Amino acid sequence: MGFSDHIKEIERVGQGSNTGRDAVVVASWRRCLETYQLDPAKAREAVIVSETRLREHRQQAEDLVHIARSGLERLYRQVAEQNYVLLLSDRQGVTVEFLGDPSFNNSLRKAGLYLGSEWSEPRAGTCAVGACITTGEPLTIHQSDHFDITHTPLSCTAAPIYDTQGALAAVLDISLLSSPILKASQNMARHLVSSTVRRIELANLMASSRHDLVLRFAGAPEFLDVDPEAAIAVDGAGRITGMTHGGAKLLAASRGLDWRRPELLLGQLVTDFFEAEFGELASLTRASLPQDRRIALRGGAFLYAHAIEPQQRIAGQPAARLPRALPALSRLGGTCPAIDSLRRKVMKLAPARLPVLLQGQTGTGKEHLARIIHEVSGVSGRFVAVNCAAIPEQLIESELFGYAPGAFTGALAKGRKGLVEEAKGGTLFLDEIGDMPFAAQSRLLRVLAEGEVLPVGGSVPRKVSFRVISASHRPLAALVAAGSFREDLYYRLNAAVLPLPPLSGREDFPWLLARLLEKHSAGGSPLRLSPEARALLLAHSWPGNIRELDNAIAFAAALCEDGVIGVEDLPEQLTLSPHAATEGNDGDGLLAMLTSCKGNVSEAARRLGIDRTTLHRRMRRLGIGRPH
Numbered sequence: 001m002g003f004s005d006h007i008k009e010i011e012r013v014g015q016g017s018n019t020g021r022d023a024v025v026v027a028s029w030r031r032c033l034e035t036y037q038l039d040p041a042k043a044r045e046a047v048i049v050s051e052t053r054l055r056e057h058r059q060q061a062e063d064l065v066h067i068a069r070s071g072l073e074r075l076y077r078q079v080a081e082q083n084y085v086l087l088l089s090d091r092q093g094v095t096v097e098f099l100g101d102p103s104f105n106n107s108l109r110k111a112g113l114y115l116g117s118e119w120s121e122p123r124a125g126t127c128a129v130g131a132c133i134t135t136g137e138p139l140t141i142h143q144s145d146h147f148d149i150t151h152t153p154l155s156c157t158a159a160p161i162y163d164t165q166g167a168l169a170a171v172l173d174i175s176l177l178s179s180p181i182l183k184a185s186q187n188m189a190r191h192l193v194s195s196t197v198r199r200i201e202l203a204n205l206m207a208s209s210r211h212d213l214v215l216r217f218a219g220a221p222e223f224l225d226v227d228p229e230a231a232i233a234v235d236g237a238g239r240i241t242g243m244t245h246g247g248a249k250l251l252a253a254s255r256g257l258d259w260r261r262p263e264l265l266l267g268q269l270v271t272d273f274f275e276a277e278f279g280e281l282a283s284l285t286r287a288s289l290p291q292d293r294r295i296a297l298r299g300g301a302f303l304y305a306h307a308i309e310p311q312q313r314i315a316g317q318p319a320a321r322l323p324r325a326l327p328a329l330s331r332l333g334g335t336c337p338a339i340d341s342l343r344r345k346v347m348k349l350a351p352a353r354l355p356v357l358l359q360g361q362t363g364t365g366k367e368h369l370a371r372i373i374h375e376v377s378g379v380s381g382r383f384v385a386v387n388c389a390a391i392p393e394q395l396i397e398s399e400l401f402g403y404a405p406g407a408f409t410g411a412l413a414k415g416r417k418g419l420v421e422e423a424k425g426g427t428l429f430l431d432e433i434g435d436m437p438f439a440a441q442s443r444l445l446r447v448l449a450e451g452e453v454l455p456v457g458g459s460v461p462r463k464v465s466f467r468v469i470s471a472s473h474r475p476l477a478a479l480v481a482a483g484s485f486r487e488d489l490y491y492r493l494n495a496a497v498l499p500l501p502p503l504s505g506r507e508d509f510p511w512l513l514a515r516l517l518e519k520h521s522a523g524g525s526p527l528r529l530s531p532e533a534r535a536l537l538l539a540h541s542w543p544g545n546i547r548e549l550d551n552a553i554a555f556a557a558a559l560c561e562d563g564v565i566g567v568e569d570l571p572e573q574l575t576l577s578p579h580a581a582t583e584g585n586d587g588d589g590l591l592a593m594l595t596s597c598k599g600n601v602s603e604a605a606r607r608l609g610i611d612r613t614t615l616h617r618r619m620r621r622l623g624i625g626r627p628h
């Protein structure tokens with residue numbers, strides 16, 4: 001369809017004609033024309049938000065992204081071959097997570113299928129993410145369904161992700177740069193996106209309702225354990241505390257209520273919705289066969305249920321296994337010279353309340369260490385963490401130091417306490433301190449030098465006393481030399497410097513691995529690794545450090561079936577990393593690579609960038625046979 005035909009059709013729809021478009025598209029076009037006053041004749045470029053705004057949006061979505069990641073990567077693997085890219089947007093329509101083929105980066109960025117792209121209806125016109133945010137329903141916006149002519153080559157399918165309280169939290173979208181003409185070609189995409197969202201919501205509910213009873217539901221007993229359609233969480237008093245979107249719809253349908261009004265569902269007695277006593281519902285555990293767990297809703301419909309009991313600590317046993325329950329210093333790491341020395345330093349420094357500077361690559365555990373220092377110091381105040389890189393530059397001073405009444409437009413009438421005062425008597429952790437703007441650095445220096453804080457727009461300083469721990473992944477000394485960090489502040493912050501080693505250099509790797517396996521065991525028996533998966537993890541170079549390992553185990557924990565993580569459960573990037581080339585030089589690395597290629601020597605040689613004969617020679621030298 002040409003440019004002018006597209007505009008004419010939108011105008012006709014605006015005047016009330018029926019041109020055969022889906023109702024969701026028609027409604028969205030009308031919103032674009034009437035509510036957002038967009039002009040179909042004006043093509044707009046895709047909007048990509050600034051780095052700072054992106055960081056802010058990503059920070060807010062961090063927990064959700066963490067839980068969603070394994071589902072996203074699995075979905076991406078299912079669709080990447082058909083050239084789909086995957087976007088996760090927050091409820092403002094900003095893309096906070098993106099998976100796509102990097103070789104198309106330029107065209108994807110230009111088309112707005114990229115990290116930071118903003119797909120809200122008022123900005124981008126009719127688009128899948130924007131329409132999904134507005135309607136709260138899964139949908140496809142295919143080619144000329146898009147309002148803006150710039151986006152008409154795209155085909156986008158999106159589904160909403162709801163939080164456990166029934167609010168729209170994010171949107172998952174898969175998109176194609178070019179697609180077949182028929183919209184029905186995207187039906188499968190819609191099914192895949194919706195089922196991924198269902199799994200993400202279920203994982204989110206399970207993670208946030210550990211101390212409540214969770215009830216999972218399916219229309220057929222066969223699907224109850226593998227792919228439940230809905231779930232709700234219920235507290236000890238029988239009141240509903242959380243739900244997946246499917247759960248909300250099911251509860252609402254049973255009483256003829258509107259699922260868009262979660263306040264009518266949350267906090268209500270579960271027995272108001274089911275023809276069963278609370279005790280009966282709680283007894284629908286795996287102890288009986290799925291087909292025997294049939295229950296009736298108040299509205300008359302039947303379905304099958306699976307009750308998962310709240311996780312309780314069994315006296316003496318699991319509590320000792322939980323990483324949090326370990327004494328603070330032993331949570332630092334295993335036994336090896338580098339970590340033992342770090343532990344000794346922390347033991348001495350923690351009670352001294354000196355400013356400490358933590359240096360280490362991203363994901364090496366700087367915040368983890370800062371919390372340990374806080375705990376060991378035994379102070380009664382709070383631990384307040386501030387990520388200086390995530391707060392927009394214009395807000396950082398008021399966030400940190402607070403502001404006086406009426407300090408600026410939009411300020412609260414009675415002013416506000418800053419984070420520095422929140423940390424009174426405790427610890428202020430300034431992460432990514434190297435990103436703190438110069439003006440805020442000067443104010444912080446004054447607070448540290450004088451022990452008092454002057455709120456923005458205020459004239460009366462207030463006394464504060466707290467311990468400051470700062471962290472940076474860039475060497476602060478180099479920032480001082482480059483003139484972007486105040487030298488006097490640098491000397492105030494680094495009374496003691498603790499470097500954190502990169503994961504690849506940590507001899508206590510097995511200890512860390514064991515802690516993370518416990519962490520992701522979700523209360524059941526601890527997860528285990530197959531020997532091949534362990535070899536692969538040991539061989540990887542971990543550029544993202546402990547965070548990358550943590551994410552990889554979280555991912556594998558979600559995929560593995562019987563508590564044993566195999567190579568096939570690990571994220572693909574572990575086997576395809578650019579660092580793989582170095583992994584063929586030692587026995588473990590080579591074995592891991594061969595295993596990940598299912599024993600295919602040609603494939604392993606290709607990934608290692610060497611020829612087959614060299615690989616065979618290396619295998620003979622290291623005494624490695626071909627794994628089966």
Ligand SMILES: Nc1ncnc2c1ncn2[C@@H]1O[C@H](COP(=O)(O)OP(=O)(O)OP(=O)(O)O)[C@@H](O)[C@H]1O
Nearest residue numbers: 331332333362363364365366367368515546547550
């Ligand atoms: N010693 C440890 N034992 C177990 N888990 C750890 C340990 N250190 C770090 N982690 C885990 O690794 C992840 C990353 O840690 P953390 O956020 O402290 O890193 P960071 O260096 O502050 O990262 P960034 O530079 O990105 O802010 C977290 O999930 C944390 O719980």
